[in-house]
Amino acid sequence: MSSLRAKIQDVFNEPACEQNRGKDAKARKEGCSKPLTPGAAAGGCAFDGAKIVLQPITDVAHLIHAPLACEGNSWDNRGAASSGPTLWRTSFTTDLTELDVVMGRGERKLFKAIREIQEAYGPPAIFVYATCVTALIGDDIEAVCKRAAEKFGLPVVPVNAPGFVGSKNLGNKLAGEALLEHVIGTVEPDDAGLYDINILGEFNLSGEFWLVKPLFDRLGIRVRACIPGDARYLDIASAHRARAAMMVCSTALINLARKMEQRWDIPFFEGSFYGITDTSEALRQISRLLVNKGADPEILGRTEALIAEEEAIAWKKLDAYRPRLEGKRVLLNTGGVKSWSVVHALMGIGIEIVGTSVKKSTVEDKQRIKQILKDDNHIFEQMAPRELYAMLSEYKADIMLSGGRTQFIALKAKTPWLDINQERQHPYAGYDGMVELVRQIDLAIHNPIWCQVREPAPWDCQPAVREELPRTKSETATVQAFKKFAGTMADELGEC
Known part of the structure; x- marks a missing residue:
C-alpha cells in the first residue's frame, strides 16, 4: 500500500498540467477531484477509470481480482471498437466469495485463474486488476503476477487501482503508470522509422480513429501505438520508439505523455480530432514535431495540400445542410x-x-x-x-x-x-x-x-359538438320504444 500511496501523490503533483502548477503544495496533494456531496452520485471509481483506459487493448486478457459485481458493473462501459482481436470482449474475474475472503484463498485463486487463462487462450499478456475487496484484505497482486509471469512465460501486469483510492480520473492516471512500469519499453521494434507517432488518450469510440488513421497513412505517417483505442500489446510495448506523440485527452493520460517525453525524448502536444479546424491543426502539429525530430521538411507541404483538399470536401458537404x-x-x-x-x-x-x-x-x-x-x-x-x-x-x-x-x-x-x-x-x-x-x-x-x-393530447382537447340531424319516422319509433322499455325496467328494479 505504501507504493500505491506514492503513485497517487505522484500523479496528483503533475507538472505538465498548467492548472496543477498554479496550485499551492496543499492543493496539489488533493488532486483535481472535487469533494463528494452526500447523497449525490459519485461517478466512476479509480478501478473503473483504470479499466476504461486499459480494456480497449484488444488482444490482452483482462482479469478482475474481485467479487463478481466489480466486473459486472464496469465491463464494456465505453463503446470502443476493435479491428481484429476479440479477447477483450471476454470477461474474466476470480469471483471471490465471502468464504474465499475469510479463508484467505484470494491469492491462490488468482494464480489459478491466470493459469487457466494462459492455457485456454494463450494471450500475449494478462492484465490483473486490484479492487476494493482484494486491496483491503491485503492480497499482494504484484507478487502473484511476478510469480505467474516466471511460471508461464508471459507478461502478467498488475494494475493497482482499487476503487476506494479516488475518482475515475485518478484511475486513468494509475493505468498510465502501470503501462509505464510494466509494458512500454519492454519490446524493441526492428522497424522503427522517422515517421512513427503515438496517439494517447484516443479510445476509438464507435470506430472514430478509423476515420483519422487514413489521413496519417496518406502522409506516410505510421501510428506505432494508439493508446488505448484498438491497441495491441506489442505495439504499446514498443511505443517508446515513436518520434512524436499527440495527447487527445489530457485529463486522462497527461502523466503518461510527460514521462514518455522525459524517458525517451518523445515530444507531445495536446490536440483534438473533433471539428474541421482542430483536425487540420492536429495534422500540422504532428508534421512539425516530426520535422523537428529529423523527418524531411517536405512533409509540411504535403500536409497543407492534404488539409486543403479535405477541408474543401468537408465544407462542400456541410454547405448542403x-x-x-x-x-x-x-x-x-x-x-x-x-x-x-x-x-x-x-x-x-x-x-x-x-x-x-x-x-x-x-x-x-x-x-x-x-x-x-x-x-x-x-x-x-x-x-x-x-x-x-x-x-x-x-x-x-x-x-x-x-x-x-x-x-x-x-x-x-x-x-x-x-x-x-x-x-x-x-x-x-x-x-x-x-x-x-x-x-x-x-x-x-x-x-x-x-x-x-408537442401537439395537445387527444384527452386534453374539447370534442366538437355535432349538430343533431332530423330522424326518420322509423328511427323516431325505435327511440320511443327503447325509452319505454328502459322505463319499464327501472320500475321493476325499483319494486325489487
Whole structure:
C-alpha cells in the first residue's frame, strides 16, 4: 500500500498540467477531484477509470481480482471498437466469495485463474486488476503476477487501482503508470522509422480513429501505438520508439505523455480530432514535431495540400445542410475537448451555440471556449436538471447534445437530443466525422415525431359538438320504444 500511496501523490503533483502548477503544495496533494456531496452520485471509481483506459487493448486478457459485481458493473462501459482481436470482449474475474475472503484463498485463486487463462487462450499478456475487496484484505497482486509471469512465460501486469483510492480520473492516471512500469519499453521494434507517432488518450469510440488513421497513412505517417483505442500489446510495448506523440485527452493520460517525453525524448502536444479546424491543426502539429525530430521538411507541404483538399470536401458537404440548420440553437451539455472543439464547425454553418458546459474541462479548454464564443454568458460550470428542463421546455434551444444521463430531461421537455458522449453509435472524429455529426443533428431536429409530441393530447382537447340531424319516422319509433322499455325496467328494479 505504501507504493500505491506514492503513485497517487505522484500523479496528483503533475507538472505538465498548467492548472496543477498554479496550485499551492496543499492543493496539489488533493488532486483535481472535487469533494463528494452526500447523497449525490459519485461517478466512476479509480478501478473503473483504470479499466476504461486499459480494456480497449484488444488482444490482452483482462482479469478482475474481485467479487463478481466489480466486473459486472464496469465491463464494456465505453463503446470502443476493435479491428481484429476479440479477447477483450471476454470477461474474466476470480469471483471471490465471502468464504474465499475469510479463508484467505484470494491469492491462490488468482494464480489459478491466470493459469487457466494462459492455457485456454494463450494471450500475449494478462492484465490483473486490484479492487476494493482484494486491496483491503491485503492480497499482494504484484507478487502473484511476478510469480505467474516466471511460471508461464508471459507478461502478467498488475494494475493497482482499487476503487476506494479516488475518482475515475485518478484511475486513468494509475493505468498510465502501470503501462509505464510494466509494458512500454519492454519490446524493441526492428522497424522503427522517422515517421512513427503515438496517439494517447484516443479510445476509438464507435470506430472514430478509423476515420483519422487514413489521413496519417496518406502522409506516410505510421501510428506505432494508439493508446488505448484498438491497441495491441506489442505495439504499446514498443511505443517508446515513436518520434512524436499527440495527447487527445489530457485529463486522462497527461502523466503518461510527460514521462514518455522525459524517458525517451518523445515530444507531445495536446490536440483534438473533433471539428474541421482542430483536425487540420492536429495534422500540422504532428508534421512539425516530426520535422523537428529529423523527418524531411517536405512533409509540411504535403500536409497543407492534404488539409486543403479535405477541408474543401468537408465544407462542400456541410454547405448542403446550411439552409436547414442556419439559425438553429444548440445546447452542449458535455465536457473536455468536446465542449469547444465541435463549436467551430457548428458555428461555421450558421448554428448558434446557446450554451456549453465546462464541468469536465480544463483551464485551457475554458480559455478556448471564451475565445470562440466571446461571451461568458454562454458558459456554465454545471446546470441542475431542473434548470436544464426549464431552458429546454421554453424552447431556448432547438437540440441538446449531451451524454445519456441527461437524455430524459430533453425527452421530457419534448426537445430533440443527440448523444455525443462515449455511448454514441456514430463516429464524429475527423473531417468525415464532423459531417456525420451535422447530419445527425439535422435528422434529429427535423424528425417529424417532434411536431406530433408537442401537439395537445387527444384527452386534453374539447370534442366538437355535432349538430343533431332530423330522424326518420322509423328511427323516431325505435327511440320511443327503447325509452319505454328502459322505463319499464327501472320500475321493476325499483319494486325489487
